[in-house]
Amino acid sequence: MEDLNVVIAGAAGEGVQTVGETLARTISAQGYAVFAWQEYESRIRGGQNSYSIRIGEHTQNAPLMRADVLLALNQGVVKKYQPLLKEGGTLIAQKQLEKRMIAIPFADIAEEEFKNKIYANTIAVGVAAGVIGIDLDALKQVLAHTFKEKGATVVESNLSAAELGYRRATQECRDLCPWKLPEREGRYYLISGTEAISLAAAFAGCRFIAAYPMTPSTGIITFFAGHEDRLGVCAEQAEDEIAAVNMALGASYAGARAMTATSGGGFALMVEGVSLAGMTETPLVIVLAQRPGPATGLPTRTGQGELLFAIHAGHGEFPKLVLAPSDPYDAFHKIVKAFNLADKYQMPVIVLTDHFLADSQFSVSDFDLGLLRPDIQLADPQKIDEYKRYLLTDNGISPRLYPGQSKHLVGVDSDEHDEQGHITEDLGKTVKAMVEKRLAKIEGLREEISPPEEISVDDADTVLVGWGSSRGALLEVMRLLKQEGTKVGMLHFTELWPLPEFSFPKGKTYITVESNATGQLARLLRSEYGVSFKGTISRYDGLPLTSMYIRSRFDDYHG
Amino acid sequence: MTTMDDYRNNVEIQWCPGCPNFGILQAFKKALVELKKAPHEVCMVSGIGQAAKLPHYLKCNFFNGLHGRTLPVALGVHVANPQLTTIVVTGDGDCYGEGGNHFLHTLRRNPDITVVVHNNEIYALTKGQASPTTPRGEKRALQLRGVEVAPLNPLAIAIHHGCGFVARGFAGDVEHLKGLLVEAISYRGLSYVDVIQPCITWGTHPVSWYQERVYKLGEAHDPGSREAALEKCMEQGDKIPTGVIYKGPSREVFAEKFTNAAGKRPLPELQPPGQHEILEFLSGFQAAEGS
Numbered sequence: 122m123e124d125l126n127v128v129i130a131g132a133a134g135e136g137v138q139t140v141g142e143t144l145a146r147t148i149s150a151q152g153y154a155v156f157a158w159q160e161y162e163s164r165i166r167g168g169q170n171s172y173s174i175r176i177g178e179h180t181q182n183a184p185l186m187r188a189d190v191l192l193a194l195n196q197g198v199v200k201k202y203q204p205l206l207k208e209g210g211t212l213i214a215q216k217q218l219e220k221r222m223i224a225i226p227f228a229d230i231a232e233e234e235f236k237n238k239i240y241a242n243t244i245a246v247g248v249a250a251g252v253i254g255i256d257l258d259a260l261k262q263v264l265a266h267t268f269k270e271k272g273a274t275v276v277e278s279n280l281s282a283a284e285l286g287y288r289r290a291t292q293e294c295r296d297l298c299p300w301k302l303p304e305r306e307g308r309y310y311l312i313s314g315t316e317a318i319s320l321a322a323a324f325a326g327c328r329f330i331a332a333y334p335m336t337p338s339t340g341i342i343t344f345f346a347g348h349e350d351r352l353g354v355c356a357e358q359a360e361d362e363i364a365a366v367n368m369a370l371g372a373s374y375a376g377a378r379a380m381t382a383t384s385g386g387g388f389a390l391m392v393e394g395v396s397l398a399g400m401t402e403t404p405l406v407i408v409l410a411q412r413p414g415p416a417t418g419l420p421t422r423t424g425q426g427e428l429l430f431a432i433h434a435g436h437g438e439f440p441k442l443v444l445a446p447s448d449p450y451d452a453f454h455k456i457v458k459a460f461n462l463a464d465k466y467q468m469p470v471i472v473l474t475d476h477f478l479a480d481s482q483f484s485v486s487d488f489d490l491g492l493l494r495p496d497i498q499l500a501d502p503q504k505i506d507e508y509k510r511y512l513l514t515d516n517g518i519s520p521r522l523y524p525g526q527s528k529h530l531v532g533v534d535s536d537e538h539d540e541q542g543h544i545t546e547d548l549g550k551t552v553k554a555m556v557e558k559r560l561a562k563i564e565g566l567r568e569e570i571s572p573p574e575e576i577s578v579d580d581a582d583t584v585l586v587g588w589g590s591s592r593g594a595l596l597e598v599m600r601l602l603k604q605e606g607t608k609v610g611m612l613h614f615t616e617l618w619p620l621p622e623f624s625f626p627k628g629k630t631y632i633t634v635e636s637n638a639t640g641q642l643a644r645l646l647r648s649e650y651g652v653s654f655k656g657t658i659s660r661y662d663g664l665p666l667t668s669m670y671i672r673s674r675f676d677d678y679h680g
Numbered sequence: 681m682t683t684m685d686d687y688r689n690n691v692e693i694q695w696c697p698g699c700p701n702f703g704i705l706q707a708f709k710k711a712l713v714e715l716k717k718a719p720h721e722v723c724m725v726s727g728i729g730q731a732a733k734l735p736h737y738l739k740c741n742f743f744n745g746l747h748g749r750t751l752p753v754a755l756g757v758h759v760a761n762p763q764l765t766t767i768v769v770t771g772d773g774d775c776y777g778e779g780g781n782h783f784l785h786t787l788r789r790n791p792d793i794t795v796v797v798h799n800n801e802i803y804a805l806t807k808g809q810a811s812p813t814t815p816r817g818e819k820r821a822l823q824l825r826g827v828e829v830a831p832l833n834p835l836a837i838a839i840h841h842g843c844g845f846v847a848r849g850f851a852g853d854v855e856h857l858k859g860l861l862v863e864a865i866s867y868r869g870l871s872y873v874d875v876i877q878p879c880i881t882w883g884t885h886p887v888s889w890y891q892e893r894v895y896k897l898g899e900a901h902d903p904g905s906r907e908a909a910l911e912k913c914m915e916q917g918d919k920i921p922t923g924v925i926y927k928g929p930s931r932e933v934f935a936e937k938f939t940n941a942a943g944k945r946p947l948p949e950l951q952p953p954g955q956h957e958i959l960e961f962l963s964g965f966q967a968a969e970g971s
Contacts, residue, residue, distance in 0.1 A: 149966075310965040320961060326952035329759060331752075351961070352953060355759055355938045360785040364752040367745065371725070371756020374743050375764070376948030379756065397746050488962060490955050499948070523948060524741030524757070525764045528720045532735075534744040535728075543691050543736050544744075 124177035125300060126185040127253060129245075130202040131194030134166040136242040140194070141172030143246050145311060145482055147255060147263045152305030154180045156593075158481035160664060163336075163420040169198050176253075176302065180309070182448050182483045183593030184667050189300070192249050194227075194242075211297045213248055213290075223252065223293045230285065240282040247286025252294065254301040257287050310449075310485045314478035314590075315340035317449035317485075318408060321456035323352040326495035327406070328377040331357045331368035336420045337476035338382040338410035362387035366394030366407070373403050374533060376499065376523030378460055382408035385427050386417065392434045395469045399439025401533040402511070402519070402559070404463035404470075406456070411475040413663050422663030423476035425589055425636035429645065431471045432618045438556070440466060440563045443618035445473040447592035450485045451615060452478065454493065461496040462569060466562045467521055473617070475636070477665040478590040502527030509540040513554055517561030563619055570621040574613040577603075578626060581610030583679050585671070586654070587634040588614040588642050595634060597668035602675065614642065625652040632678045634658045634671055682713050687738045694733060700851035700877045700887060701730060704798060705737055707854045711861035712738075715765075723764045725754040727779065729805050731771035731798035731877075748778025751786040751795070755934065758791045761946040762939045765865060766793040773803045776812040776832050783834070786870065787841035791934035794864045795872045797834070798851070800879040808882035815916075818884050836913040838872050839906060839926050845871035846909065846926040850894045851878070852887055853922070860924065868930040876920065890920070897923035904928065 127144065131137040138159060145157040153176050161170035175185050188205045193214040206212060217224040225248050231240040243264065250260045261280050268276045290298070319341050322330075332342040345356040359365035365381045372379040383391060388409050398405040409431055413424035431443050442462055446452035452474065459470040500520030502508070508529035512519040519540075524531045532542030537552050539545045545552060574592075576599065578584055587595045592613050602609040610629075625631065625646075631654045633643040640657035647653060656678040660666050687709045695701045712722060724735035728747035735742035741764070745753045754768045768775075775783055775797045786795070801818070803809040808821035813834065817826040838846045845867040849857040857875065864871035876894065878887045901923070902908050909926035942950055953961075 308966060310962055312962075312965040316965065320958055323953055324955070324958045328947040328950065328952075329756065331756070348961075349938070350941075351957075353942070353950065355935055355947075357755075357759075357935070359752065360781055363749065364782055364785070367749040367752035368756040368759075370745070371743065371753035371758075372760040372947070373756070374753070375723070375757040375760035376946060377760035378948075378952075379760075393746055394749075397749075401743070401745070488959075490959065494955075495952055523761070523946075524723045525720065525761050525946060526948075528718075530720060530739060530741050532742045532744075534736075534742075535746050536744065542742070542744075544694070544733065 122178055124175055124181060124185065125189050125253065126187060127174045127176070127190040127192065127249065128171055128188040128202060128205060129192045129194065129249070130169065130171040130198040132166070132197070133161060133164050133168050133170055135194050137170050137172050137194060140192070140242050140246050141174060143263055143267060144249055145174050147250065147260045148174065148176050148302065149309055149311040149484065150263060151255060151259050151302060152307035153177065153302065154307060154309055154484040155311055156182045156184070156481065156483060158184050158477065158665065161421050169201050171202060178305065178307070180484050180486065181593065181597060183597045184665055186667055186669055190249065190252055192245060194245060211252060213252060221297070223248070223290065223297055225286070225289050225293065227286065231282065234285060235278055235282065240278060243279045243282035244286035247283035248290040250283070251287040251290025252298045252300070254298060256304060257284065259304070260287070308486070310488070311482050312449045312485060313340070313480055313482050314449050314452050314474055315480065316344060317453045318456050318474070319344035321453040322380055322406070322460065323354055324495070325457045325460035326378045326497065327354055327380050327460060329355045329369065329372040329379040330381060331359045331365040332382045333359050333362045333365050333387055335384045335387045337412055337479040338384050338408060340479060341382040341408060362390035363394065366391040366405070369405055370394060370398055370401070370403050373405055374401070374523065376526060378404070378464070380406040380408065382410065384410050384412050385414045385430070388427065388430070388434070393436070395441065396435035396437055396439070397535055398469035399435055399437065399441060399559070400535050402467035403533065404467055406459045406463050406470050406472065408472045408474060410479045411473060413661065419663045421476065423636065423665050424661065424663065425475055426641070427473065428588070428617065428637070428641040431473055432645065434471065439559050440468050440566055441618065442466070442468065442470040442566065443473060444470065445589035445615050445617055446478070447590055447613065447615050448478065449483045450488060453488055455615065457493050457495070462566070464496070464498045466518065466566050468562065473589060475590050499523065502529050505529060510542045511538060511540045511555065511558070513540060513558055515561070516565050517558045518565070567619045567622070570616045570619060572621045572623050574615070576611040578610035578612060580608060581629060582608040583630040583632065584610040584612055585632055585634050586612045586642065586646070588617060591634060591636065591666045594666045594668050594671060598671040598675070601668055601672055607679070617645070620649050623650065625650055630655050630679070632656055632658060634666060636660050636666055682716050682718055684709055684713055686719055687712060687740070689737070689739045691736050693737050695730060696881050698880055700880070701734065701798060703851040703854045704857065704875055704877060705734055707857040707861055708734070709738055710854070710858040711865065714858070714862050715865055717765055721765055722767065723757055724767050724769055725750050725757060726769045727774040729771040729774050731769055732774060734769045748774055748782070750774060751779060751782040754793050755786065755789065755791050758793050759935045759939065760948070762792065762944050763946060767865065768793060768795040770795065770797050772797060772799045772801060772811040772813045776834050780812070784837070784841065787838055787843050789934040790842065790844070790870045790931060792869055795870065796861070797874045798877040799874050800877045800883060802879045802882050804879050804882055821882070833913055835874055835925060836910055839909050839913065843872050844869045844928040844930060845924070847873045847924045848922045849873055849875040850890065850922050851875055852891055856896065856922065863924060867927070869933050893918060894920045894922050897921050897925070
């Protein structure tokens with residue numbers, strides 16, 4: 122089957138997300154690969170928001186813009202979202218706005234049948250399920266699960282509301298519902314970047330998170346707070362991001378794996394803490410969930426504008442690692458890697474995500490946990506005679522103990538220090554040795570970095586070069602271009618600092634694809650590898666990169 | 681048995697000769713010995729300034745972090761290892777200026793740590809600018825007309841925001857200060873000691889000026905009364921009260937429910953959830969399973 126795209130649109134507070142998630146979960150439970158993403162305004166009520174569900178038989182974790190079905194929860198959103206509807210697509214709304222559409226007054230029915238407008242959304246879900254031909258019982262199962270904690274009466278009412286909507290839809294369908302989604306064998310985790318990151322952090326042994334709420338990073342600390350009993354991660358809402366990063370460093374110094382999460386503006390406040398982690402050689406994982414800037418920018422939209430900021434964050438010179446996972450599967454693995462390498466090299470690790478990765482629901486068939494494990498690198502106090510926190514070693518890594526672990530004393534300092542952690546001004550000898558010791562760690566670190574993912578590069582004339590969460594869109598545009606006969610390849614970077622050993626094959630046209638206005642990846646790769654780019658396909662309007670967007674700009678640089 | 685020798689180290693002290701900070705250092709050592717704390721059981725957290733150097737001058741675990749950021753670091757240390765005796769050593773610039781926001785929120789959180797502020801009413805390490813506690817009218821390196829804004833009253837702020845142990849010490853009276861530190865460290869919950877520490881290099885008044893003005897709170901003062909304590913905080917100028925100004929009942933300390941659940945063990949000793957548990961958790965994302 123060709124992928125089906127269902128868009129639910131409405132105002133904030135109207136239930137766009139609830140309707141969307143219920144439908145997405147139902148379709149996923151029926152064995153389809155679902156990809157769901159949302160775009161919304163930075164407000165709690167009103168505005169115009171949408172939740173899009175892409176349905177297919179194979180995993181395609183990338184957004185489609187054109188809709189087969191548009192479910193409008195109010196009339197106001199029709200004008201904005203109807204242009205997305207494909208020719209032959211079906212509009213569902215509460216009023217008859219045109220001849221060829223399905224009009225079902227969810228709110229009136231809710232009022233009539235249940236004396237409560239709250240059931241309008243469940244009726245709408247039932248209608249949508251009927252239109253796309255999904256099994257009613259599957260929907261009922263999901264609803265029963267969703268409302269379980271609200272008691273049997275609420276469950277019953279929701280089940281009959283869904284059934285009502287479903288029946289009405291099938292009566293009204295005529296030739297407007299050509300779709301049928303019978304149960305399939307497929308089995309997927311339907312999971313967001315935020316959820317995968319949080320679970321991976323707990324798996325990696327994270328014990329403490331401090332953060333200040335900032336979209337789109339807030340979901341991580343919220344997840345830990347909600348599952349404290351099960352995951353055992355202490356979550357503290359800090360008074361500001363400066364406190365958050367320092368709390369995490371305190372916990373980490375005291376031996377607990379710790380993290381923080383923020384977005385661009387909050388990260389700006391944390392930067393002195395990044396430097397502190399570098400100087401004190403304290404492991405730290407920071408998730409930097411990007412949204413468009415500068416300043417407050419677009420709080421609820423997506424972008425990739427902090428690449429160079431993250432890489433350069435922190436005064437002074439010290440090793441750090443910057444990772445940018447592409448999807449929840451990759452994010453799970455990268456978070457474990459982040460904690461393990463932060464521990465091994467005793468340094469800050471920044472994990473760059475964005476609103477699109479954090480909030481979208483991706484289909485993952487298997488997380489392949491395999492050999493993945495928390496690799497704790499603390500030293501054994503029994504084997505140490507005289508402990509020196511900053512013992513000079515060839516690879517720059519000193520044995521790390523935590524205070525109270527044994528009788529050995531652990532002293533760390535933000536001033537330049539000697540091997541014991543005491544302030545020093547011994548410039549020629551100690552200071553020089555300490556600078557060199559810290560930087561020596563980069564050599565080992567570089568060997569841990571994976572090269573970019575290469576697809577069809579050898580045969581390609583033109584190579585699209587991307588990073589982070591745009592992988593799904595890039596894979597899809599590659600397929601489109603190949604169908605057209607274009608010799609195109611793809612390079613995708615998810616480990617960005619230090620950059621891996623890699624050489625760009627000669628004689629090809631390189632184009633970066635980025636969600637920022639200035640081509641930050643191009644600038645970085647040009648300076649590090651000396652490769653030149655014909656141009657950058659940029660998107661900086663706050664919406665995610667899609668295959669159609671990339672395709673429509675490809676010809677500007679190709680040929 | 682712990683002795684003064686256990687706390688001695690051979691690090692060169694960078695303070696000005698004769699600085700009252702030496703008195704505070706001495707009081708700390710004596711207090712820790714009296715409390716029978718071994719150096720490895722103690723973790724000192726400091727920021728930047730002359731006070732912040734103190735943890736280098738006695739043997740213990742220490743985290744000498746950034747200017748103003750002592751309290752969040754100490755909070756992290758305390759959560760990760762509630763068995764450690766965590767002591768913050770900070771100054772008036774570090775704690776009330778750069779770290780003022782952290783001071784307010786630490787009072788609210790009530791972690792079981794001790795905060796000792798060397799209050800010299802001046803920025804000494806940057807050569808004599810005003811601090812948040814410099815009295816109005818006193819001249820400083822940048823405040824040439826005299827300080828024109830009102831000073832903070834950090835003790836009153838602390839009492840107002842629920843700090844259960846608030847005391848003022850004087851660096852010129854080591855024995856008395858030692859007693860305050862012993863009581864503060866023994867208190868369960870946040871304990872806070874502001875120490876008058878005259879700056880002999882840049883300050884307005886010599887140590888003797890303070891010596892003439894400080895007095896010890898006696899039987900007449902009831903430290904259990906918030907009202908009486910707040911009144912004492914307002915006493916400034918010619919008579920400066922020292923001693924325990926407020927001591928209330930212990931209340932729930934920060935993250936107590938969490939650390940209790942962990943058996944008060946250091947977090948690094950706990951086993952993280954294993955692959956099996958994570959896979960089970962993940963199965964909840966395989967839609968509608970088991971519903």
